[in-house]
Amino acid sequence: MNNESVIKSRFEENGKVFETGAPVTGAVSIENAVAVGFGDGSIRFFWPDNDPLEVQAHSGAILSIASSNDGVITGGQDGRFLKISTNAEVEEIYNFGTRWVDNVAAYESMVLCSSGKNVYIWSDENDKPKILEHQSTIGGIAIDQNGRRIAVSCYGGVTLWRLEKNKWKSSKFAWKGSHGKVGFSPDGKYLVTTMQENELHAWRIRDKASFAMSGYPSKVKSFTWAGDNPYLVTAGAKEAICWPFDGKEGPKGRKPLCIASGGQQNATFVESLPGEKAVFAGFRNGMVLLSELSEHPNDVLIQNPTGSEVSNISISPDRSHILVGDSKGQILWSPLWEQ
Amino acid sequence: MENRSSQVPVTVLTGFLGAGKTTLLNRILTEQHGRRYAVIVNEFGEQGIDNDLVVDADEEVFEMNNGCICCTVRGDLIRILGGLMKRADQLDAIIVETTGLADPAPVAQTFFVDQDVADRTKLDAIVTVADAVHLSTQLGEHHEAEEQIAFADVVLLNKIDLVDQSQITGVKDRIRKINPYTKIIETNRCAAPLEEILGLNAFSLDRVLEVEPDFLDSDHDHEHDDDVTSFSFVSDTPLDLEKFEKWFGNLLQTHGQNILRSKGILDFKNEKDRYVFQGVHMLMDASPMGPWPEKSIRNSRVVFIGRKLETMNLKEGFESCKSD
Numbered sequence: 001m002n003n004e005s006v007i008k009s010r011f012e013e014n015g016k017v018f019e020t021g022a023p024v025t026g027a028v029s030i031e032n033a034v035a036v037g038f039g040d041g042s043i044r045f046f047w048p049d050n051d052p053l054e055v056q057a058h059s060g061a062i063l064s065i066a067s068s069n070d071g072v073i074t075g076g077q078d079g080r081f082l083k084i085s086t087n088a089e090v091e092e093i094y095n096f097g098t099r100w101v102d103n104v105a106a107y108e109s110m111v112l113c114s115s116g117k118n119v120y121i122w123s124d125e126n127d128k129p130k131i132l133e134h135q136s137t138i139g140g141i142a143i144d145q146n147g148r149r150i151a152v153s154c155y156g157g158v159t160l161w162r163l164e165k166n167k168w169k170s171s172k173f174a175w176k177g178s179h180g181k182v183g184f185s186p187d188g189k190y191l192v193t194t195m196q197e198n199e200l201h202a203w204r205i206r207d208k209a210s211f212a213m214s215g216y217p218s219k220v221k222s223f224t225w226a227g228d229n230p231y232l233v234t235a236g237a238k239e240a241i242c243w244p245f246d247g248k249e250g251p252k253g254r255k256p257l258c259i260a261s262g263g264q265q266n267a268t269f270v271e272s273l274p275g276e277k278a279v280f281a282g283f284r285n286g287m288v289l290l291s292e293l294s295e296h297p298n299d300v301l302i303q304n305p306t307g308s309e310v311s312n313i314s315i316s317p318d319r320s321h322i323l324v325g326d327s328k329g330q331i332l333w334s335p336l337w338e339q
Numbered sequence: 340m341e342n343r344s345s346q347v348p349v350t351v352l353t354g355f356l357g358a359g360k361t362t363l364l365n366r367i368l369t370e371q372h373g374r375r376y377a378v379i380v381n382e383f384g385e386q387g388i389d390n391d392l393v394v395d396a397d398e399e400v401f402e403m404n405n406g407c408i409c410c411t412v413r414g415d416l417i418r419i420l421g422g423l424m425k426r427a428d429q430l431d432a433i434i435v436e437t438t439g440l441a442d443p444a445p446v447a448q449t450f451f452v453d454q455d456v457a458d459r460t461k462l463d464a465i466v467t468v469a470d471a472v473h474l475s476t477q478l479g480e481h482h483e484a485e486e487q488i489a490f491a492d493v494v495l496l497n498k499i500d501l502v503d504q505s506q507i508t509g510v511k512d513r514i515r516k517i518n519p520y521t522k523i524i525e526t527n528r529c530a531a532p533l534e535e536i537l538g539l540n541a542f543s544l545d546r547v548l549e550v551e552p553d554f555l556d557s558d559h560d561h562e563h564d565d566d567v568t569s570f571s572f573v574s575d576t577p578l579d580l581e582k583f584e585k586w587f588g589n590l591l592q593t594h595g596q597n598i599l600r601s602k603g604i605l606d607f608k609n610e611k612d613r614y615v616f617q618g619v620h621m622l623m624d625a626s627p628m629g630p631w632p633e634k635s636i637r638n639s640r641v642v643f644i645g646r647k648l649e650t651m652n653l654k655e656g657f658e659s660c661k662s663d
Contacts, residue, residue: 098421
């Protein structure tokens, strides 16, 4: 949208815009860079001080990206599970042939991915992956803060795997329906999933007490954690919906905070601003707002509507820059603070 | 809503093992030069598909928690279609090959239920490849064979060189009894013109207006209670909107499981627009489609394809919707 009457935000004024032509499918922090995965199989590293570096990694879209000890790991539609260093070295960890590698995750030197119904885990000691089997195709995987538990979502709920005496033991957190993305709360006490229906589901791990967070007008494609409470911040509505996870019962029976209310369309991506009680919300029309986690929040415009859905928002590891990516491949890379 | 032209058409190929799905698929892929297809195959798929973008699917059927008891969708399609839409290269079309025993309803329902799928792709048509030699036996033995005919926008009646004319007539009558709306193309080695198979837009509401069913005389004798049949009704008296909504809503609520497909063009009293609907089980798409064209006969026509239709008092129900 090259509408002259649109007033540019400070971020658009001071930042750089890149038109890559390929949808942004994911991004992650690595060393002092933000690594972005694209729909044409390429990876680009964005640094605060240097020009971006492009690495052609997969053929077909990159489906998932995570950062490990010594590079980003990616899963692609070409069936390859790769590790890519910040100086552009590409190493193939495994090749699944015609099967997509849908999800990847890492903890220190342990890397894992899912393809079809299985999770494959590589640790230092051995070259052969450990395989964890599930009853249906895996929607999402997550590793907890200590690297001792892996949550795997699929149709019918979440399987929680615990490493006990070098063996992975499973326990099932059941809820009818198809579960997508999964995550642990920062304190490791809750599991949260997005669902095929317009809602999220959560379990308290201790007693498997579970509850739904519903009322969304569209599918919830993104969630994150923000603030000290903490709040579970979610996309899927015209505002960023933030559920309080403090206290014994979490959000059960409580109202969520609704912030970032200036977007006219549903939010498609949310990200927290580390160290601050603030949240970025990206919308379906490309608009991005920064909003405070409070009852009466102030909103700051980061990006005007671009016409394409916001598919990623990332903050550089030194908190100096913000990256916004959309489904048509536009990247905004901008200093976060006044110079 | 995304721009309609940005929706990638999806053709679903059904049919029993050995009917000729792979032959048809390879014809589409080799004869349509310069067009880019993604082909979604199932794990039991026959080998030898000549395309650089082949994706394995699991035919995972999911129940939706939306209070609709027959609402099942194909979870793998939601995942794969979503993934394909993340690619940088533009696809001209997507072809989904199903196993011989697959029920087409969850495939069709996926396009009604999942908003992301509906925004970026559209169900173009369900094409069923049938073996002229074996179809009659298969219809008697497998529910899935009947469903594949019931859902088909096109039936490719293949291998006709192996049967005589009376057998062809017999099997075509059987197909029409299940689904009077379907187009039957007689072929050998699936050698049908591809423009009669691809780009049909069969699930758009405008197409309901264009396709005239082959109305059969209402002889609904059949051997089993669970045979798939079709009923169609015409009314020259305008219908009452409120009465119709009440009857039809209640009908889908109580009998949606047994109504596989429904379509209709409706003339409501005091409404200048024609109304068009089409449904799969309990899910329905309906819309006014502009004023009746001049010189056209204003009447209401509805067709139901399903099981146990004779228990639903369809004729009485439809008659009761007539305006006073």
